[in-house]
Amino acid sequence: xxxxxxxxxxxxxxxxxxxxxxxxxxxxxxxxxxxxxxxxxxxxxxxxxxxxxxxxxxxxxxxxxxxxxxxxxxxxxxxxxxxxxxxxxxxxxxxxxxxxxxxxxxxxxxxxxxxxxxxxxxxxxxxxxxxxxxxxxxxxxxxxxxxxxxxxxxxxxxxxxxxxxxxxxxxxxxxxxxxxxxxxxxxxxxxxxxxxxxxxxxxxxxxxxxxxxxxxxxxxxxxxxxxxxxxxxxxxxxxxxxxxxxxxxxxxxxxxxxxxxxxxxxxxxxxxxxxxxxxxxxxxxxxxxxxxxxxxxxxxxxxxxxxxxxxxxxxxxxxxxxxxxxxxxxxxxxxxxxxxxxxxxxxxxxxxxxxxxxxxxxxxxxxxxxxxxxxxxxxxxxxxxxxxxxxxxxxxxxxxxxxxxxxxxxxxxxxxxxxxxxxxxxxxxxxxxxxxxxxxxxxxxxxxxxxxxxxxxxxxxxxxxxxxxxxxxxxxxxxx
Amino acid sequence: xxxxxxxxxxxxxxxxxxxxxxxxxxxxxxxxxxxxxxxxxxxxxxxxxxxxxxxxxxxxxxxxxxxxxxxxxxxxxxxxxxxxxxxxxxxxxxxxxxxxxxxxxxxxxxxxxxxxxxxxxxxxxxxxxxxxxxxxxxxxxxxxxxxxxxxxxxxxxxxxxxxxxxxxxxxxxxxxxxxxxxxxxxxxxxxxxxxxxxxxxxxxxxxxxxxxxxxxxxxxxxxxxxxxxxxxxxxxxxxxxxxxxxxxxxxxxxxxxxxxxxxxxxxxxxxxxxxxxxxxxxxxxxxxxxxxxxxxxxxxxxxxxxxxxxxxxxxxxxxxxxxxxxxxxxxxxxxxxxxxxxxxxxxxxxxxxxxxxxxxxxxxxxxxxxxxxxxxxxxxxxxxxxxxxxxxxxxxxxxxxxxxxxxxxxxxxxxxxxxxxxxxxxxxxxxxxxxxxxxxxx
Numbered sequence: 078x079x080x081x082x083x084x085x086x087x088x089x090x091x092x093x094x095x096x097x098x099x100x101x102x103x104x105x106x107x108x109x110x111x112x113x114x115x116x117x118x119x120x121x122x123x124x125x126x127x128x129x130x131x132x133x134x135x136x137x138x139x140x141x142x143x144x145x146x147x148x149x150x151x152x153x154x155x156x157x158x159x160x161x162x163x164x165x166x167x168x169x170x171x172x173x174x175x176x177x178x179x180x181x182x183x184x185x186x187x188x189x190x191x192x193x194x195x196x197x198x199x200x201x202x203x204x205x206x207x208x209x210x211x212x213x214x215x216x217x218x219x220x221x222x223x224x225x226x227x228x229x230x231x232x233x234x235x236x237x238x239x240x241x242x243x244x245x246x247x248x249x250x251x252x253x254x255x256x257x258x259x260x261x262x263x264x265x266x267x268x269x270x271x272x273x274x275x276x277x278x279x280x281x282x283x284x285x286x287x288x289x290x291x292x293x294x295x296x297x298x299x300x301x302x303x304x305x306x307x308x309x310x311x312x313x314x315x316x317x318x319x320x321x322x323x324x325x326x327x328x329x330x331x332x333x334x335x336x337x338x339x340x341x342x343x344x345x346x347x348x349x350x351x352x353x354x355x356x357x358x359x360x361x362x363x364x365x366x367x368x369x370x371x372x373x374x375x376x377x378x379x380x381x382x383x384x385x386x387x388x389x390x391x392x393x394x395x396x397x398x399x400x401x402x403x404x405x406x407x408x409x410x411x412x413x414x415x416x417x418x419x420x421x422x423x424x425x426x427x428x429x430x431x432x433x434x435x436x437x438x439x440x441x442x443x444x445x446x447x448x449x450x451x452x453x454x455x456x457x458x459x460x461x462x463x464x465x466x467x468x469x470x471x472x473x474x475x476x477x478x479x480x481x482x483x484x485x486x487x488x489x490x491x492x493x494x495x496x497x498x499x500x501x502x503x504x505x506x507x508x509x510x511x512x513x514x515x516x517x518x519x520x521x522x523x524x525x526x527x528x529x530x531x532x533x534x535x536x537x538x539x540x541x542x543x544x545x546x547x548x549x550x551x552x553x554x555x556x557x
Numbered sequence: 558x559x560x561x562x563x564x565x566x567x568x569x570x571x572x573x574x575x576x577x578x579x580x581x582x583x584x585x586x587x588x589x590x591x592x593x594x595x596x597x598x599x600x601x602x603x604x605x606x607x608x609x610x611x612x613x614x615x616x617x618x619x620x621x622x623x624x625x626x627x628x629x630x631x632x633x634x635x636x637x638x639x640x641x642x643x644x645x646x647x648x649x650x651x652x653x654x655x656x657x658x659x660x661x662x663x664x665x666x667x668x669x670x671x672x673x674x675x676x677x678x679x680x681x682x683x684x685x686x687x688x689x690x691x692x693x694x695x696x697x698x699x700x701x702x703x704x705x706x707x708x709x710x711x712x713x714x715x716x717x718x719x720x721x722x723x724x725x726x727x728x729x730x731x732x733x734x735x736x737x738x739x740x741x742x743x744x745x746x747x748x749x750x751x752x753x754x755x756x757x758x759x760x761x762x763x764x765x766x767x768x769x770x771x772x773x774x775x776x777x778x779x780x781x782x783x784x785x786x787x788x789x790x791x792x793x794x795x796x797x798x799x800x801x802x803x804x805x806x807x808x809x810x811x812x813x814x815x816x817x818x819x820x821x822x823x824x825x826x827x828x829x830x831x832x833x834x835x836x837x838x839x840x841x842x843x844x845x846x847x848x849x850x851x852x853x854x855x856x857x858x859x860x861x862x863x864x865x866x867x868x869x870x871x872x873x874x875x876x877x878x879x880x881x882x883x884x885x886x887x888x889x890x891x892x893x894x895x896x897x898x899x900x901x902x903x904x905x906x907x908x909x910x911x912x913x914x915x916x917x918x919x920x921x922x923x924x925x926x927x928x929x930x931x932x933x934x935x936x937x938x939x940x941x942x943x944x945x946x947x948x949x950x951x952x953x954x955x956x957x958x959x960x961x962x963x964x965x966x967x968x969x970x971x972x973x974x975x976x977x978x979x980x981x982x983x984x985x986x987x988x989x990x991x992x993x994x995x996x997x998x999x
Contacts, residue, residue: 130820133653138627139644141637153600158609161631174609177683210651233820269822269933278822278933318938320961320997321790351600352706353743353752431612470926470940474743474752475782477957479927479940501929501959503940503997551787553929553938553959555995 081201081385082191085246085256089119093163097189100248103165106172107149108250111179114150114411115250117172118388119163120430122243125205129217129236146430147175150412154178159431189248192255195385195392198378199286201258204240207288213238216264216289216298223302224268230313231306232276233269238262240289247390255390261285261381261537263525264292266301270309279309280483283524284537286379308465308484311496318485318500318554324457325502325550326488328464329450330521333540336371337441337529338469338478339506340364344398344406345424345436345531346413348473355476355507359404365510367402368446375423375439381525382440382539386423389434393423398441399510408436428534438529442541446516450544453515455491461552462486462493463502476506501553509547517544561591561613561633563730566720569633573617574724576642582619582649584660585724586858589615589633592717597686599694600709607683610715619645625658626650660858661880661890663725667855667862674847675733679714679762686712689738689768697742697772701780708741708752710772714762727859735850736762737981740772744779751785753778758981760848778923781944785956788945788998794919795960795994796912796946799977801925803984806840808930808937808964810897813867813875815882817932824935824965825873832871834968837905840868843985844898851983857895865891867900901985902974909977912990914949920996921946922960935964941996955998962994 090100100117107115121143128136145168146159156178158171208216217236224234243259265282281304285291292298327335340356348354356364365371375384375393384393389411397405409417410425413436426437454462462485469480481501486493522541529538566589577585591613598605616629619642626649628641681689694710713736720730739756755775757766797805809825817823825833834840844862846852856862858880866874878886879894907915926940938961944951975987 133655134651135653135655135658136625136627137648137652138629139648140628141630141632141641143631154604155606155608157606158611160611161613161633171609171611175607178604178607214651233822235820269820271821276821276933278931318961320959320995322999351708353708355750431610433606433608467928472752472926472942474750475956477926477940477942479929479959481927481929481938498934498936499929499931499938500961501927501938501940503926503957503959505957551957551959551997551999553940553961553995553997555938555961555963 081258082256084201084258085244088121088244089163089246095163095165099165100189103168103172104248104250106169107147107176109176109179111151112149112176113152116148116389117248118146118430119246120144120243122241123205124239124241126237126239127213127217129221132221134214134217142429144430147171148433149176149178151179153416155433157433189252189254192253192390195255196376198376198383198385199260202260202288203242204260204262204288205242207290213289216292220266220298220302223299224266224306227303227306228310230270230272230310231268232271235267237265245388247388249390253390255386257385259286260288262287262289262291264298264301266305268305268309270313272313275313277309277312279305279307279312281305281308282526284381285525286381286383311484315496315498317556318497319461319552319556320554321552322549323552324460325547325552326453326457326460326462327545329517329519329544330541331523332463332466333442333523333542334466334469334480336443336542337438337540338471338480339504339509340371340398341373341438341441342471343473343476343506344408346407346409346417347436349407350413350417354473356404362404363402364404364507365399365402366513368516369399369402369510369513370444371399371441372397372444373408373424373438373441377440380440380522380539381527381537384439387425388427389425391421391423391425393439396422408438410434410436426536428536432534437531437536438538440522440539440541442522443543445518445520445543448515448517450517450519453517453544453546454488454493456515456546457488458490460488462488471506477503478506479503497554503551503553509550512548513545514548515546519543561718563718563720563732566591566718566730567728569615569638570720570722570728572638573615573642574722576638577617577619578724580642580646581621582646583622584620585617586660587615587617588719588721590717590719592715594713594715595683595686596711596713597683597690598709598711599687599690601707602691604687605709615641617642617645619649620659621649623654623656623658624649624652625655626652657881657884660723660725661860665860665890666725666727667729667859670729670854671845673845673849673852673854675731675760675852677734677761678716679736681714693738693740693768693772695772696769697740697776700773700776701744703744703746703780703783704742704776705745706743710740713737721859723859729855729859734760736765738765738768738771740775742775742779744783746783749784751779751782753782756981758850760850782942782954785942785954787957788955788996790997790999792993792995794916795991796916796919796921797989798921798923799975799980799986799988801922802986802989803982804925805989806900806902806984806986810877811932813877815876815878815886818876819882819885822933824933828873829876831873833873834868834871834971836871838868838871838971839866839903840900841866842897842900846899849899851899853898856892860890860892860894862892862898899983899985904976904978904987905973907973907975909975909988912973912975912988913946915973916946916990917949919946920960921951937962937964937967958996958998960994960996967991967994
């Protein structure tokens with residue numbers, strides 16, 4: 078079987094012995110006259126992870142997560158229940174609990190049909206089996222050796238490797254069935270270096286919806302080890318970061334976390350339907366400089382944030398959020414799209430069957446501009462050049478957002494000079510985007526490391542951007 | 558809806574351990590949990606969502622001499638027990654020999670498992686929960702005409718059972734409950750919109766604060782934030798309000814945890830017995846508080862938890878270790894597998910108002926954003942919002958600023974801890990007054 082839907086049916090329906098008739102029976106239990114929409118989300122996930130620490134393979138773990146989430150929607154009201162047992166009696170019980178938001182009504186008949194317009198952005202493989210155990214551990218050991226050989230100041234190396242294999246099946250109240258098999262791999266190298274009693278850290282990694290062989294291609298994994306050491310050594314030389322408003326040049330790729338925080342979350346449909354976002358009601362308005370075109374695209378092949386279908390069965394695609402500075406659209410799941418009279422955009426996502434779906438980002442990036450990155454740096458007299466970041470956070474309502482630089486340099490007289498310590502940058506989303514004054518021609522996507530949290534649910538995402546310049550942003554260092 | 562009781566979970570743990578032995582493990586430990594919960598959210602007076610949760614899972618760790626493997630699953634059926642143990646054993650065939658790996662020493666196992674009074678189910682149906690949430694949200698919306706919108710109020714009730722056992726013959730488990738009422742509300746004035754929230758939580762439904770008081774506090778906080786200014790970059794004293802000061806406690810604990818120490822990746826290396834705070838500071842953990850949100854009679858390895866001082870007279874008295882990191886460091890576990898339970902910092906006696914007066918001029922921080930706390934170096938830089946204090950009084954709200962410093966110096970420069978420790982959550986702290994930090998703004 079190499080069709081995702083067939084695999085999903087076999088794993089989630091045939092294995093526990095659920096027929097189409099029993100699916101229909103559970104859907105009947107979930108529906109009533111007052112229910113506008115309903116769906117059942119079946120999931121079987123396996124995760125394997127390994128940790129190399131102190132030169133040895135210290136830990137390994139294997140986990141299995143399976144269950145079904147049942148949802149009934151009536152207007153703005155949602156009933157939700159889930160079960161870890163994929164057995165008919167448990168599914169019926171959960172359906173009864175989810176439906177309790179509305180009175181019982183009559184059953185409808187429906188034919189179960191398969192959605193056929195689903196793209197194939199990644200192969201329905203099991204990444205846990207993409208390398209032998211020995212090859213997985215050898216890969217980790219090679220990275221450990223590479224990092225230690227890179228510099229004698231390397232004191233500690235921690236390598237973590239994870240492979241996840243998620244099989245999902247969604248059926249909605251019209252009987253439409255969609256399935257997906259989602260491989261996801263992740264490799265990370267973390268190093269501690271020491272020089273004259275000063276200790277610093279560096280971290281690098283990547284991932285994709287591929288097999289673990291992704292890390293063998295072009296020595297990608299070894300590259301992470303070298304990169305982690307390089308960052309840690311840069312930090313050994315870092316001086317105190319400046320404090321105050323400065324021009325900030327962001328490097329390409331992962332610094333795109335800016336877009337995720339400054340505009341992405343604020344454009345999720347739920348916040349805009351409820352009017353709680355700083356961007357609510359502003360479609361058609363200028364919310365960024367005309368140099369900015371920002372899109373969310375869940376259909377990039379093999380990317381960490383990509384999905385063939387979202388967790389409601391809607392195929393993913395490209396959604397233009399901001400075009401030449403004008404706010405164009407929101408990210409929608411089915412419920413918020415229906416309530417706002419818009420079309421779903423394939424952004425209905427959930428952490429697992431035990432969580433309700435909501436509008437979430439996939440891969441969010443800014444389209445390239447015309448400037449040579451060197452030209453952008455040369456245009457700054459005194460400022461900050463930030464190339465690597467930890468996480469970020471945003472207050473949707475006020476629009477204030479932060480993101481924390483983990484590798485940054487001073488720009489003095491148009492030249493990159495001393496590295497500075499990690500510092501938090503803070504700004505207001507709608508304002509900061511209007512201060513983007515130069516956009517580079519060097520669009521890059523991040524290496525596949527992002528995880529986004531919203532209302533306690535984590536999902537893998539991607540970001541990207543070209544080098545760009547923000548005329549003024551508050552830099553949270555200590556050197557006033 | 559829980560089909561499980563403690564005896565059933567104990568039997569599953571016993572089966573897991575027996576199966577691990579049968580598959581050749583020299584040592585094994587296993588945990589099983591089952592929990593159920595209800596979350597009801599009301600928004601703008603209408604029920605928005607009713608969520609029923611019902612989880613269970615089991616996990617097993619096997620040791621083949623000093624090689625370790627772990628596996629877990631959400632499936633509690635007998636065939637899953639066999640498969641999960643087999644998965645853990647398969648992992649252990651590939652991990653390395655690690656002399657520090659293994660169960661905690663048998664003599665450290667908790668002998669008496671005291672009843673900490675953690676189980677107080679709330680017999681509440683979705684309609685009753687919605688009524689409580691509605692009262693909470695109504696109080697918030699009625700509090701001030703500037704309240705313009707709502708993210709809703711949520712009532713949560715949950716009860717869980719868990720059992721842990723290992724091949725030393727230790728087995729222990731108990732039920733526990735956790736309930737909460739929370740509210741997130743928006744205020745608007747002159748085109749500025751601000752959101753804030755508040756909550757109450759407890760193991761005992763009767764001990765939750767009145768829903769109206771939670772709604773009013775959320776509203777008070779949202780309104781107070783309206784029309785903030787951005788201040789000029791400066792150095793000044795900073796007062797961390799109790800609910801954000803709890804985060805500074807965790808920044809301390811992260812630097813005292815075993816992995817940070819044996820990897821020599823902590824800014825508090827080799828500080829045992831040394832002063833790290835002014836001499837009036839005492840920080841303790843109190844795992845045996847009846848009905849405590851963080852209470853536990855034994856840790857995640859079956860080791861008896863300890864009431865102890867982590868810092869007293871400003872001096873670091875102990876690390877935060879499990880048995881693995883203890884062996885790596887050549888010492889004994891402190892019963893902290895799974896973390897620090899009910900941490901507390903003693904107040905230096907001042908009320909919140911007295912702290913503001915004492916500070917005179919500086920920044921009161923009521924919200925922190927982002928990560929920006931580096932355990933290796935102690936460097937600290939976070940986004941913040943709060944209030945500017947002038948002449949010992951709150952002058953105006955501020956936002957879009959950062960506070961930065963180094964945790965070593967911040968701990969050194971701790972001037973006072975307030976007695977305003979009536980905050981929700983497991984951390985017992987009042988507000989922290991720190992002598993000097995860099996505040997970045999304009």
